[in-house]
Amino acid sequence: xxxxxxxxxxxxxxxxxxxxxxxxxxxxxxxxxxxxxxxxxxxxxxxxxxxxxxxxxxxxxxxxxxxxxxxxxxxxxxxxxxxxxxxxxxxxxxxxxxxxxxxxxxxxxxxxxxxxxxxxxxxxxxxxxxxxxxxxxxxxxxxxxxxxxxxxxxxxxxxxxxxxxxxxxxxxxxxxxxxxxxxxxxxxxxxxxxxxxxxxxxxxxxxxxxxxxxxxxxxxxxxxxxxxxxxxxxxxxxxxxxxxxxxxxxxxxxxxxxxxxxxxxxxxxxxxxxxxxxxxxxxxxxxxxxxxxxxxxxxxxxxxxxxxxxxxxxxxxxxxxxxxxxxxxxxxxxxxxxxxxxxxxxxxxxxxxxxxxxxxxxxxxxxxxxxxxxxxxxxxxxxxxxxxxxxxxxxxxxxxxxxxxxxxxxxxxxxxxxxxxxxxxxxxxxxxxxxxxxxxxxxxxxxxxxxxxxxxxxxxxxxxxxxx
Amino acid sequence: xxxxxxxxxxxxxxxxxxxxxxxxxxxxxxxxxxxxxxxxxxxxxxxxxxxxxxxxxxxxxxxxxxxxxxxxxxxxxxxxxxxxxxxxxxxxxxxxxxxxxxxxxxxxxxxxxxxxxxxxxxxxxxxxxxxxxxxxxxxxxxxxxxxxxxxxxxxxxxxxxxxxxxxxxxxxxxxxxxxxxxxxxxxxxxxxxxxxxxxxxxxxxxxxxxxxxxxxxxxxxxxxxxxxxxxxxx
Numbered sequence: 001x002x003x004x005x006x007x008x009x010x011x012x013x014x015x016x017x018x019x020x021x022x023x024x025x026x027x028x029x030x031x032x033x034x035x036x037x038x039x040x041x042x043x044x045x046x047x048x049x050x051x052x053x054x055x056x057x058x059x060x061x062x063x064x065x066x067x068x069x070x071x072x073x074x075x076x077x078x079x080x081x082x083x084x085x086x087x088x089x090x091x092x093x094x095x096x097x098x099x100x101x102x103x104x105x106x107x108x109x110x111x112x113x114x115x116x117x118x119x120x121x122x123x124x125x126x127x128x129x130x131x132x133x134x135x136x137x138x139x140x141x142x143x144x145x146x147x148x149x150x151x152x153x154x155x156x157x158x159x160x161x162x163x164x165x166x167x168x169x170x171x172x173x174x175x176x177x178x179x180x181x182x183x184x185x186x187x188x189x190x191x192x193x194x195x196x197x198x199x200x201x202x203x204x205x206x207x208x209x210x211x212x213x214x215x216x217x218x219x220x221x222x223x224x225x226x227x228x229x230x231x232x233x234x235x236x237x238x239x240x241x242x243x244x245x246x247x248x249x250x251x252x253x254x255x256x257x258x259x260x261x262x263x264x265x266x267x268x269x270x271x272x273x274x275x276x277x278x279x280x281x282x283x284x285x286x287x288x289x290x291x292x293x294x295x296x297x298x299x300x301x302x303x304x305x306x307x308x309x310x311x312x313x314x315x316x317x318x319x320x321x322x323x324x325x326x327x328x329x330x331x332x333x334x335x336x337x338x339x340x341x342x343x344x345x346x347x348x349x350x351x352x353x354x355x356x357x358x359x360x361x362x363x364x365x366x367x368x369x370x371x372x373x374x375x376x377x378x379x380x381x382x383x384x385x386x387x388x389x390x391x392x393x394x395x396x397x398x399x400x401x402x403x404x405x406x407x408x409x410x411x412x413x414x415x416x417x418x419x420x421x422x423x424x425x426x427x428x429x430x431x432x433x434x435x436x437x438x439x440x441x442x443x444x445x446x447x448x449x450x451x452x453x454x455x456x457x458x459x460x461x462x463x464x465x466x467x468x
Numbered sequence: 469x470x471x472x473x474x475x476x477x478x479x480x481x482x483x484x485x486x487x488x489x490x491x492x493x494x495x496x497x498x499x500x501x502x503x504x505x506x507x508x509x510x511x512x513x514x515x516x517x518x519x520x521x522x523x524x525x526x527x528x529x530x531x532x533x534x535x536x537x538x539x540x541x542x543x544x545x546x547x548x549x550x551x552x553x554x555x556x557x558x559x560x561x562x563x564x565x566x567x568x569x570x571x572x573x574x575x576x577x578x579x580x581x582x583x584x585x586x587x588x589x590x591x592x593x594x595x596x597x598x599x600x601x602x603x604x605x606x607x608x609x610x611x612x613x614x615x616x617x618x619x620x621x622x623x624x625x626x627x628x629x630x631x632x633x634x635x636x637x638x639x640x641x642x643x644x645x646x647x648x649x650x651x652x653x654x655x656x657x658x659x660x661x662x663x664x665x666x667x668x669x670x671x672x673x674x675x676x677x678x679x680x681x682x683x684x685x686x687x688x689x690x691x692x693x694x695x696x697x698x699x700x701x702x
Binding site: 006009010012013360361363364365366367368369370371372373374460461462465 | 519522524525544545548549550551552553557559561563565566567568576577580624628
């Protein structure tokens, strides 16, 4: 008679109690798995958003991350195209890469001088085709379609702005921005007239490359974007606003302006050699970050040793991601500990009751020659089986419930998002979470049986046999 | 060699602040292959003596030698192993494991000795036949009568071929007819398996069947009777 077989029969003896105990474990494990699956989906969603927007890794001037936002041209990447070519051609890196693209980010003042309004903005110059390619990254299989940048197919002088920028610049009507209240009384500008020489800067320069700017879609409003050039002189670009986009976060809505890289470089560098503030690298998988990073650092020590560059991953560039993961981790841990404690006491209570009920049997077994360890093993085996059934059923029920939730069509709008997304709970495929939950449950069940089993094993045989 | 020797054995129980001397200076030798009955009034110390003999309790003073082994110095695990191989128990309430069939109850001590399955099967079948329950191997204890359960318990006690079988009031929960048949069975098993049987009982039928009788009173042996064994006499 194997111990496990005897343990199983003992569990079947008091089926109602065993089922109640298993049910408690199932509820516990389902709660952990569903919440874990939900959290995992949020984290994957955030990661996907960051990777689509800025890649897994970015090469920047080594001081740009700390000081560059105030003076981006001072921390640009000189000869960035050579760096990009080198990265793309690298035999170690290239199999991991999906996109390598430059970006130029800077601050400026956007104005609708016809309306006499302006505001400070945060501008990002991008290569549209590369950004569209980045949007296709979907390593976690989200059901949404990749977003196409509104700048796609527009001329170099086109731009997109946040709806907040549109509101401040009084462009809601021409850009068809809904839910955009206008102030009751529009204050008249009281400042001095734009100096003529500065206003002249807004006049498009005639050059072959500017042909497209003159042929943009008719009816789109224009704004002026004022920024400082490398020499510190002001420069103004007149941009055709292709679209006002809702970006989900008020701060971004109120300050963002996106434009073509070429236009951004022209604004900041004029006829000087253009630079960029970052080179984004998107990899096939997030798990490749350490390998890619190691290789880039190697290149920075060798082929690119003259370039004052540093490499950052998306977590370093977006501290909010790490904070969110940490927050959810803490909540998940708290819930897991609570549920673990409930399971601990439930199984412990069951095992204690079993020890009391079977005291005479324990005495009989001991009298027959069963060692104390055998008695301990028997009760721990019972808890192990309870834990095993609880874990297996819990995983099964969690998978079914997750599937039901995922197919129910429920939606929610995560923080920082504009449009609602499908409520998705990732349980299937999260093998580590499934395994750790199941193993954790088994360990808690065995731990909770330890004390009753020890007590049973240490019962004096005579007293156990005398038990009524 | 005497299967059991007790020398100046004392055992005192502590009930709250009251000390109760359950056994005082007990000296006893049990003859091998005999049917020995411990008798006496309730509270005379029969069960305590049986517990000490069975190595499931320890004396406060004195020495106990079972099957040539002084048991006082054995660790708990060593005592367990010793009981497994040298002592069999038959309880008043049968104490069969309810989750095991008759076959499995008898097999259980053999599993503890790590006997190979084929040998176990052979031994259990033999014992089941010997106690007349060959057809009840797959019955659960709940499906057996009191007498049948006690037969299974006797077979279980003899499974590992111990030198000593202890039975605490084995007929107390049986009607007189069944009790008599159980005593007869035990007598036969004792003879067939060459074991030494020690009972506690005040059943006159049991006393009548005994080769030796030990009478206890207030924790002391007041009389021992050694009778001629019937088969030896014949």
